[in-house]
Amino acid sequence: MDFWLDLLFGNAVGLSSILVIFAALGLMLFFGGYFVYKVLSSPAPH
Template sequence: MDFWLDLLFGNAIGLSSIIVILGALGLMIFFGGYFIYKVLSAPSPH
């Protein structure tokens, strides 16, 4: 476990990759939630 923590947070490249991965996940969750919200709140076509 110490190896992975050192690999991820021991240098700037590991930390920036974690930030990029978390940012991508955050965007996917946001846009997925927004899409579901728009589908559920859309008026019925008939």
């Protein structure tokens, strides 16, 4: 736990890297959910 607190609040590089990781995960979840939504809501091709 001390490692994560030092990584988050110890310097700006650790905080920015954590933010980048969470932003990338958020984008992947959003686009994955959007893809599944579009596939399920699209009309049948024939």
